[in-house]
Amino acid sequence: MRYLPHSDQDICSMLEAIGVEKIEDLFSGIPQSCRLPRDLDLSEPLAEADLLRQLQTMAAANTVDDSWSRFLGGGYYDHHLPAVIDHLISRSEFYTAYTPYQPEISQGTLQAVFEFQTLICQLTGMEVSNASLYDGASACAEAVLMALRCGRKRSKVLLSRGLHPSYREVVATYVRFLDVELVEVPLSADGQTDHAAVTKLIADDVAALVVGYPNYLGVVEDIASLSELVHSSGARMLVAAAEPLAMALYRSPGEQGADIVIGEGQSFGLPLSYGGPGVGFIAALQKDMRSLPGRLVGETIDKDGARGFVLTLATREQHIRREKATSNICSNQGICAVMVSIYLSLLGKNGLPQLARDNYSRATYLREQIAALPGYSLPFSPPYFNEFVISCPQPAAEILQRLENDKILAGISLTNDFPEIENGLLVCVTEQNDRSQLDRLVGALKGATV
């Protein structure tokens, strides 16, 4: 077995040092009644070459490859991954390190995560960020719990119908057995969170309103006026960015009065990997810093006065506070946060806004082409970013099925989550979709109706 270093002679001399005859003697603490009386029913060990072959076959059974045109978004985005990222995170000093409990030998991770926290604050326009959470949806749930902690006696949370459906589901799971009421806020005809409904629902028992930015239907919400409404009753404005690249084109939520911004960082240099691992982020205002969940990296000095970084404010966390902790989380998405730091550093102040604008331009081209097709229409008005809804002349599932035959994944059917949109299809465009792909999609949509 290639990963096990022990020779027979090693084992003999170790047993002798311990003072037992055989390895079995070391398991005397497990009563016979608890022992498994047979071998595990698993396959024979595989050599590396055989393993590789077997997994290549499995990977090939995912029959979508790069010859397909894909317009799938909905919370995970197909952006180009600069080669630099995988190259750098393949340094095993990064990926085979544990949580940086010993800061003197973990400065690489700690400094990279401190940079992540800074980049997230700059992008979201917020004052403090943590070291990352599992994903956008669980970050959203953690933010709701945080708003409830900050809001003390307030027990109601308003969730916009435009918030990603899975984020709404995860929030519901997290508060399932707590004394919390979730209320859905409808959308108005333009796809924005209905301001009149918020005005009606907002009250002094409401801890927070959560909206997507852009929302699940691709609409860029008016956060500033929602914030004003929410703040008038002392509640907190929570903004969830499932496609945070939009914040390089549109004003940051922080600038528009958000109290907590959460999101999914997968767009920033992480592979799609069938939905995980991605990286959740949460950023807030200084006044709520001590209510943040999860890990935080802070700057300090060493004994000689040199700058260094450590995990800090641990008195919020489960290993110190136990049942009074701000969350039960005891990890972050470590290496994924480092990937985001690398990606945002590469693109930087010049590249990220250009990329955002490129996505917008491609989406605009496609949106206008589809709008001109007979039978298709755009239910929602601008502003949008790189994703938008089209209403199809036939059920979306039928259209998707027909386009699959042409190696096109045209989008996500909204039939289950948004039945009120007639034959709704959510289409996403990134820099990975060149004009020939966009034209192919337009032609195929046109052909699908005849």
Next chain:
Amino acid sequence: MSAITSKGLILDEKLIFERSTSGRCGYDLPRLDVPSALPGTNLLRDEIEGFPELSEVDVVRHYTRLSTWNYGVDSGFYPLGSCTMKYNPKINEVVARLPGFAHLHPETPGQLAQGSLQLMYDLQQSLCEISGFPALTLQPSAGAQGEFAGMLMIHAWHKKQGNKRHKVLIPDTAHGTNPATAALCGYDVVPIASDGVLSVEAVAAAMDDDVAALMVTNPNTLGLFESNIREICELVHSRGGLVYCDGANLNALLGMCRPGDLGIDVMHFNLHKTFATPHGGGGPGAGPVGVSAALEPFLPVPVIVKEGEAYRLATDRPLSIGRLRAFASQFGILVRAYAYLLSMGAEGLKRATELAVLNANYIRARLEGSYHLPYKQRSLHEVVFSDADLPNDCHTLDVAKRLLDYGFHPPTIYFPLVVHGALMIEPTETESKQELDEFCDALIAIAEEARHSPQLLHEAPVNARTRRLDETLAARKPKLKWSRDEA
């Protein structure tokens, strides 16, 4: 850099923001082959204040230098008790990056994603066989989220039975996540004292009709097998409660004992620890959860089902606790764990457990003369010493920092809480006798230093990237991001 601050080739490196030079960019956009457009709105952003400007080579140098300040399990021994890491096989990194897996969008229709679904299904079945549970979810993003899922299922089960129970019993040796999770599920935590191993009497004394569950770690954080576990499970069940097992230490039981056979109702796995997935300096992990047949209807959605030869993600589960994350799993981590399972097979997994326990007991035998051993029972995969015998005001933290000077990652310190000044050592099976001997020699030398030259411990580390860092200052004056004004 204007000032030379590097020590030879131990390269100094500023923050990325301090390296920034106006006008640089490390990314070229693909050619824009559609008309350029801009939204007509007052919502447009000016610029991202503070964002860095760097070339590709700047970024590569920066993060390469940072990486050299880290210590990973590829650098050397990492005996973090309870957390620990075994060697992370390189082929697992290769297979997780196969384009068929890595480029697959989570909204891809199931019939076009059969490879990934099959992998998940097979992994699920293998973990069931290893743990003895009839059903399992791969969804939780890490052990702590697995615990959360498990306790939610327990709560949902009670609710379905019409039970209103408010308390969860947790032994004093438990990980901090256990009480934090119970609280998150709306329960009050009742700690129980154990004397190394939990006794039936201690549980009986605390057990009543208001107890929803007992949370137990087996083997526990002292490395001891909870030998009364069968009787304890029977007792808790007889009073209408359920038993949750923190499976962090499953690596001590592979092929020897299956928690699902002992009466345990729910258990989470930590794939990084038992199944060799890399920890990435803090994550991502993955925390699958196995459950008894009675709890199966409550599993989070989606669940992976096999119908004939086809696999699909099913969400039509009326009793489910719901969804825990946006998409089905930390899939990239599952690929690595699956590759590990296939590489090891049944015999390799059992051998891994045997050698992990051999390694821990060897360390125990070598250090028993130099460090205080508070619990003398036969331990399995880890061993807990304390600083009780160290003279001259030398403590656990000093030993840990001095180990850095010897080139080792220290053990877990000050945990479990039941041992004052704990040094919790867990070597795993992938360390050779030579590596263990060098580590033990270092710890023995440090115990000697404590006697004759305690200042070496108090001053440590002197050979690390930084000297001892002021954690109190960091917490008293939190500085959680870089800003131009303060730089």
